[in-house]
Structure formats: structure tokens, C-alpha cells
Amino acid sequence: MSSEVISNVVARYRLAKGLALLPEFKKALEYYVATGGSDLMRAFIKGVLNEILPNGSVAPWYYGLGTAKRNTVKFLSSEGQSLLNSLSPTQIIHDEAKWRSYMVMRLEKWGNKLRTLEVASEASDEERVISVYGWKVIPMPGLTKAKVSGAIEALEQATNKLRESFPQVIYGDVYLATHLQRGKAAWYVPSEDKFYLDVNAKKRFSDIYTITHELGHRWDSKFFKNKDLRTRFWELSTRKEYETIQFDPTLRETVALEVLRAVRARKDGKSVPQLSREATIWISTRYTPGGVKRLSSAYLAGTLSDAEFIKELMGTEDFKVPTDVLLHGPIAVTPYGGTKPSENLAEAFAHYVLGMDLDPELKSILDAAK
Numbered sequence: 308m309s310s311e312v313i314s315n316v317v318a319r320y321r322l323a324k325g326l327a328l329l330p331e332f333k334k335a336l337e338y339y340v341a342t343g344g345s346d347l348m349r350a351f352i353k354g355v356l357n358e359i360l361p362n363g364s365v366a367p368w369y370y371g372l373g374t375a376k377r378n379t380v381k382f383l384s385s386e387g388q389s390l391l392n393s394l395s396p397t398q399i400i401h402d403e404a405k406w407r408s409y410m411v412m413r414l415e416k417w418g419n420k421l422r423t424l425e426v427a428s429e430a431s432d433e434e435r436v437i438s439v440y441g442w443k444v445i446p447m448p449g450l451t452k453a454k455v456s457g458a459i460e461a462l463e464q465a466t467n468k469l470r471e472s473f474p475q476v477i478y479g480d481v482y483l484a485t486h487l488q489r490g491k492a493a494w495y496v497p498s499e500d501k502f503y504l505d506v507n508a509k510k511r512f513s514d515i516y517t518i519t520h521e522l523g524h525r526w527d528s529k530f531f532k533n534k535d536l537r538t539r540f541w542e543l544s545t546r547k548e549y550e551t552i553q554f555d556p557t558l559r560e561t562v563a564l565e566v567l568r569a570v571r572a573r574k575d576g577k578s579v580p581q582l583s584r585e586a587t588i589w590i591s592t593r594y595t596p597g598g599v600k601r602l603s604s605a606y607l608a609g610t611l612s613d614a615e616f617i618k619e620l621m622g623t624e625d626f627k628v629p630t631d632v633l634l635h636g637p638i639a640v641t642p643y644g645g646t647k648p649s650e651n652l653a654e655a656f657a658h659y660v661l662g663m664d665l666d667p668e669l670k671s672i673l674d675a676a677k
């Protein structure tokens with residue numbers, strides 16, 4: 308993007324005024340203090356609630372705010388609703404003067420937070436929107452020109468890669484924020500189908516990677532519908548595979564002979580050989596603790612021949628015995644992908660789109676689901 312376009316964008320910020328709430332609030336409060344009439348204040352509060360929850364759900368800029376500001380807006384909304392109820396004329400009031408001074412105190416405390424809303428709601432100013440590469444980029448208030456242009460450059464590069472592989476995710480609003488949450492570089496809000504990039508956060512790889520990762524969440528939530536492929540991806544992301552020992556006739560005979568040698572060694576007063584892992588697993592899973600001992604005693608007493616002892620110990624059936632030896636753990640694209648399958652999917656998506664190394668099985672799922 309040319310520096311001229313960026314300059315125009317920055318110039319437009321300065322023109323955007325956002326809401327001027329404080330003078331109106333002051334007027335409504337003065338009227339309430341002087342007359343006890345709450346009509347003005349109630350209309351004002353309704354206006355504020357409508358700004359925060361324009362269609363019954365929270366305004367999209369809300370998710371572009373940092374934690375502290377989001378909490379302030381939450382307070383404005385919940386306390387605003389509560390003030391509306393308290394100011395309702397159906398309320399029965401016994402001590403009018405006392406009640407009014409209590410309400411004034413609450414209103415002042417609430418009104419002190421309005422500045423945050425004034426600034427945040429500037430983001431909903433249409434003039435701010437920068438349409439580039441199929442996106443509507445919306446810088447949150449307080450961003451510098453350099454940060455905006457850097458983020459747009461990263462968006463351009465991510466878009467070029469996405470066009471080659473998953474063009475369906477290129478659309479809609481991209482909010483650029485100055486701060487989202489500690490340790491969060493970006494987030495995708497499925498209910499809004501919008502994503503938010505913190506231009507100041509430390510990224511695990513780069514802005515391009517972060518943008519692609521978030522769009523991986525969009526692809527997951529909007530486009531990755533094949534049930535079998537999803538199930539397979541989730542299994543590979545979570546399932547551990549353990550070694551299983553197959554006790555076929557050959558192995559059963561081998562372990563039976565081994566046990567026989569140990570019993571003989573004991574009988575002859577020689578040092579008893581250590582049993583192999585397979586033999587130990589076989590006698591501990593196929594016999595109760597006394598079982599082998601009884602067989603050994605019978606053999607030592609001469610009531611069982613070598614052949615009979617082996618036949619008894621071998622049994623007549625094959626068994627598959629799982630062990631606690633881990634063959635491979637869940638396949639995690641990155642350590643972060645290992646925290647949750649949905650994150651693993653976004654990581655796999657980013658690796659795929661950006662041509663980074665990716666486990667072939669995970670890659671084949673994305674190939675098939677494209």
C-alpha cells in the first residue's frame with residue numbers, strides 16, 4: 308500500500324469524532340438533580356446501551372478492546388441496565404431526597420466511564436474502514452500510522468498465500484487493535500465471524516502467520532464440514548497409541564520354555580534367570596498369582612512332565628496384550644497446537660497455507676477437505 312493512501316487513512320482518523328456523550332450526560336444529570344425527573348437520563352442511558360448492543364448483541368469493536376476497556380464497557384452495559392430499572396417511575400420511594408442523592412452517586416460513577424465508550428465507538432465510524440485485498444480493515448482508535456501500514460502489508464502477504472489454497476476465507480472485517488489480552492496476539496470470534504489482530508503483541512512467528520492461523524479458525528468454523536475428515540483430524544490430534552504384544556503360538560511356546568528353564572534352575576539350585584518382559588507380561592496377565600506357582604509345584608513334585616508343563620503354560624488361545632509403552636503421542640503441529648485440537652487445526656492450516664513443514668497425514672486431510 309502506498310504511503311499516500313496510508314496518510315489519507317491517518318488524516319481520516321483525526322476527522323472522526325466518535326460520540327460526544329459527556330455534555331449530554333451532564334445535562335441529563337443536572338436535570339435529574341434539580342427536578343427528580345428521569346426521562347432525559349433514561350433516554351440517554353438507552354442511547355448508550357444501544358451503542359454497546361446495537362442489535363441486541365455486543366458491537367463488533369468490543370472484541371477489539373483490551374481487557375480493562377472491555378471490562379469498563381461491560382460495567383457501562385450492566386450498570387446502565389440496572390440504573391434504567393432503578394430510575395423507572397414504577398419504583399416506590401419513601402425518602403425521595405435520600406434516594407435521589409444515592410442515585411446521583413451511582414450515575415456519577417457510571418458517567419465517569421463514558422469516555423472509554425466515546426473513544427472505543429470511534430471504531431464504528433464508516434470513515435475508518437480501509438478496503439484492501441478483499442478485506443475491510445478497521446483500525447481501533449489509538450493506532451499509529453506505522454502500525455496500520457505494517458499490519459496491512461502482512462495482510463497482503465497472507466492474502467496472496469491464501470488465494471493459492473483457501474480463497475474462500477478471504478472476506479469481511481479485520482480489526483486492528485492496540486492491545487487485546489495478555490499473551491494473545493489475535494483472536495477469531497466465531498459468533499461475529501470477524502478477526503482481531505493485536506498489532507503490538509509479540510507474535511509466535513510473525514503477523515503473516517498469526518493472520519493465517521486466525522483464518523484457520525474461520526475455515527474450521529465455516530468451511531470444514533466433512534465429518535469423517537474432521538473426526539480423523541481430531542483423533543490424530545488427541546489419540547495416544549500404545550504398543551500391543553500379540554501372543555501367538557510361537558511366542559506362547561517361547562515364554563513357556565523360558566518359565567520352565569527358570570523352574571528347573573531353581574530345582575537344581577542354580578541361579579534363576581531373569582524372565583523376559585514378554586514372559587513376565589504373559590504370566591502376570593494370563594494367570595492369577597498362585598496359578599504359575601501351582602504348576603511349578605506340580606512340576607517339581609514330578610506330577611507334570613516337561614511337555615505337560617509347557618502345554619499348560621502355553622494355554623490354547625492367542626491373546627493381544629496392550630502395554631504401557633507409548634508408540635506415538637498425539638500429533639501436534641506445534642507445542643501450541645498440542646493444547647487443543649481446534650488450535651492444532653489452525654496451526655496445521657497456517658503451516659499448509661504458508662508452505663511450512665507439516666505431518667503428511669494432517670496435510671492429506673487438508674488436501675482432501677480443501
Ligand SMILES: [Zn+2]
Nearest residue numbers: 520524650653
Ligand atoms: Zn487459535
